[in-house]
């Protein structure tokens with residue numbers, strides 16, 4: 001049996017911290033505490049004066065997906081490699097429902113691609129067409145451990161949108177069978193009205209991207225989805241929530257779970273004025289300082305449940321200079337910087353690090369049925385963990401990323417990268433260098 005002891009670390013739990021040793025046997029945590037019984041031949045890793053966190057779960061990535069005017073630049077192989085380098089030991093990505101496919105076929109296709117991943121990977125099932133045969137598949141998928149589904153209230157032009165009545169029908173089935181419905185929540189009618197002035201090809205600068213998808217689009221969608229969650233008794237997970245008003249509305253509905261993203265917490269719409277402003281075109285767009293402040297307050301108040309990267313990266317050449325904002329592929333990378341930039345902010349702002357653990361691993365495990373495997377440092381859980389030297393904070397890290405991308409939205413911001421990353425008992429990052437490692441494992445929900 002392979003055995004590893006992490007000695008003398010400060011363990012950051014969801015509800016406090018404490019100094020303890022962690023004994024890992026094969027891929028799981030076997031024991032924790034002081035004066036443990038250590039089998040002969042156990043390797044020792046000294047973590048004195050270091051923080052030990054559960055491996056991060058990024059609940060929202062898009063590896064190699066087709067998108068208007070492009071395809072996101074990371075594959076499962078390259079994106080998961082970056083993920084590990086930033087402390088993300090599990091990604092939850094999405095299926096792509098191609099024309100004529102059943103939900104199961106879309107899952108099978110994506111599982112094949114996801115096998116290239118070097119971190120663990122789970123898949124949410126996208127429902128981008130409203131057809132009776134697709135809805136009939138939902139109960140069996142949930143029974144088989146694929147419990148989370150995603151719909152879009154917009155992207156009508158891409159043929160991905162469901163209207164609110166259709167979403168309610170989907171939510172009713174998912175609610176009845178104990179699954180979770182994730183929703184990209186921007187109201188399509190509000191977007192259509194707000195975009196009208198920009199369709200003539202005159203105002204094409206990236207700054208107009210934000211104006212064409214106003215904050216009110218989120219408010220309308222979130223309120224409607226809140227009502228749907230009440231009527232259908234379905235947990236609805238609002239992906240990439242980004243506005244003060246959206247958050248305030250979401251907080252009124254007990255069955256809504258709220259995810260926000262690093263770009264809404266760390267950047268504002270000023271970036272659209274920069275020479276590389278086009279690179280920040282993502283949907284929903286970046287918002288005002290007041291929205292960002294409200295999100296940070298929401299984090300402290302517990303009204304935001306998870307932080308996902310919405311990793312959908314593009315290289316500089318993928319978003320050529322001078323293109324009208326309407327034709328720029330939407331999305332930004334962030335899986336590698338998700339945890340390190342947030343950790344640095346939590347330290348700077350003096351926010352309890354247990355809250356960070358809740359937001360970046362524990363709550364996602366809870367919502368997506370991975371409790372007992374992921375999201376906690378406890379005996380029996382997968383040995384996914386990060387060791388961080390608190391003195392290692394730096395603004396100069398971009399050149400050392402393990403990425404194929406040539407642009408990073410967070411370059412120059414403070415970040416605190418893990419020096420060691422352990423995935424299922426295997427040291428996959430050591431001294432912030434990528435080590436040889438085996439493939440990741442496809443996860444299913446345990447609920």
Ligand code: URP
Nearest residue numbers: 184282283310312330331
């Ligand atoms: O701009 C983004 N976020 N692209 C990825 C797809 C989505 O809507 O999350």
Ligand code: ZN
Nearest residue numbers: 184239240283
């Ligand atoms: Zn989205």
Ligand code: ZN
Nearest residue numbers: 060062310312
């Ligand atoms: Zn997304």
